[in-house]
Amino acid sequence: MADDTSTDLRKLQIYSVFVRNHTKEGTLKALEPDFPRIKALGTDFIWLLPINPVGEVDRKGKLGSPYSIQDYRKIDPAQGTWDDFVHLADKIHELGMKLMIDIVYNHTSRDSVLLKAHPEYFLHDKQGKLFNKNPEWSDVAELDYSNHELWDYQIETLKQYAKVVDGFRCDVAPQVPLPFWVAARKEVAQVKPDVVWLAESTGGDYIREIRSKGYWISSDGEIYRAFDLAYDYDIDQDWHDYVYGKSSLADYVKVLNRQDLTFPANYIKIRYLENHDHERAHELFPNLNDLINWTAFSEFQKGATLVYAGQEVGISHTPTLFDSDKLDWESSIDLSPLMKRMHELSQDAIQVNGSYHLADSGNDIVKVVFETHGRQRLGIFSLRSNSGRAKTTLEDGKYDNLIDGSMVIVKNGVIRVTGEPIIIETNNFTSK
Structure with a gap:
């Protein structure tokens, strides 16, 4: 991990916006009136999916994927201008939030300005045709980082944006050689030293597949x-x-606990229930009480939180990346108070640097424990809305549920679970 990464970044809530679909107008200007509402969720960073011009060659859908970028250094004219972008950043900063943008450095569109000017920056097969490590990405051309002149161009672009933004979310970051990212971080720090870097890392099966191809x-x-x-x-x-x-659940808990041992002490995972590449949380969890428990559990885990726009009102439709698919904000569900409260709790030092452990309490009820300096904060989440019992080392007595203020009783070292999420704590804890 970057040695200078502060664990305070575990306090972050990042709100992801696909500008094209967020409002009726689909522009940067039209997004600005929604900032106060987004801020009220507890948002620290607004992350914009790519706002650059989209390629036309081999385009998927009518509008094309925002991840098939034609020009890294320009704003999509359908969304606004560079001045609009700077104005949006200023408004975000005025509200005490920060701005993160998407950086897509594994590939460009197949008609990008970079491909036209520097075809040598791209992967080609033995016949000289464009070659993709991932053949499913047929609308893009993959870059070849063995050419160090490409590094200079990409880093200069990052420096340009660093004058305006506060963070970079880097698309398929593992496929871009790590030495490039190390160099880019060092160079960007000369423009803005506190830029936050978020990697879209990947799973084991995909890593194995790409490495098997020699990349x-x-x-x-x-x-x-x-x-x-x-x-x-x-x-x-x-x-x-x-x-x-x-x-x-025991299998799932095991890998969650393993994360805390596998990575450096200051590791930070971005915890999410949904994002633009996956189905909506409300589609995964159609039962509202399940959704509430999963929302609370996700935000109670060690790490930062990602909210995908529309998640807070329980949108179940997963929008396409390739066509106009406006968000339907009309909903009878409002998870905003819960998200705000969970973000407030995440600011406490016990959830930032306390020891951390999860356990299966049976009946699809998960227990999460943070401990530090004589304090224990305990979260209990019924992931399938089941009733049950959760054992605890806390003293018998009455406790306030830190989520909603309701009373929680510990009797004979056991908490009765009725299906609602619970978070309690004590300042007089002795480990047993």
């Missing part, structure tokens, strides 16, 4: 040498296996 791809253990935060994709398959009933 670089970083594991999470490697990616942390250059990045502050990494995705939870190392256990994404384990999570989905549990959700779909293919494995037990």
Whole structure:
């Protein structure tokens, strides 16, 4: 991991926006009026999916993927201008938030300005045709980082954006050689030393596939040498296996606990229930009480939090990246108070640097414990809305549920679980 990464970044809540679909207008200007509402969720960073012009050659869908970028250094004219972008950043900063943008450095569109000017920067097969390590990405051309002149161009672009933004979310970061990212971080720090770097890391099966083809791809253990935060994709398959009933809660808890031993002490995972590449949380968890428990549990785990726009109102439709697919903000569900409260709790030092352990309490009830300096904060989440009992080392008595203020009773070292999420704590804890 980057040695200078502060564990205070575990306090972050990052709110992800696909500008094109967020509002009726789909522009940077139209997004600005929503900033106060986004801020009220507890948001620290607004992350914009790519806002650059989209390529036309081999485009998927009518509008094309925002990850098929035609020009890194320009703003999509359908979304606004560079001045609009700077104005948006200023408004975000005025509200006490920060701005993160998507950096897509593994590939460009197949009609990008970079491909036209420097075809030597791209992967080609023996016949001289464009070659992709991932053949499913048929709308893009993959870059070849063995050419160090490409490094100079990419780093100069990052420096340009660093004058405006506060963070970079780097798409498929492991497929770009790690030495590039190390060099980029060092160079960007000369423009803005406190830029936050988030890597979209990947899972084991994909790492194995790319390495079998003889190409670089970083594991999470490697990616942390250059990045502050990494995705939870190392256990994404384990999570989905549990959700779909293919494995037990005990199996899932085991890999979560293993993360805390596998990575450096100051590792930071971005915890999410949904993102633009995955199904919506409310689609995964149609039962509202399940959704509430999973929302609280996700935000109670050690690490930063990712919220995908629309998640807070329980949107279940997963929007396409390739066509206009506006968010439907009309909803009877409002998870905003819960998200705000969970973010408030995450600011406490016990959840930032306390010891951390998860346990299966049976009946699909998970227990999460943070401990530090005589304090214990205990979270209990019924992931399938089951009733049950959770054992605890806390003294018998009455406790306030830190989520909603309701009373929680510990009797004979046991908490009765009725299906609602619980977080309690004590300042007089002695480990047993």
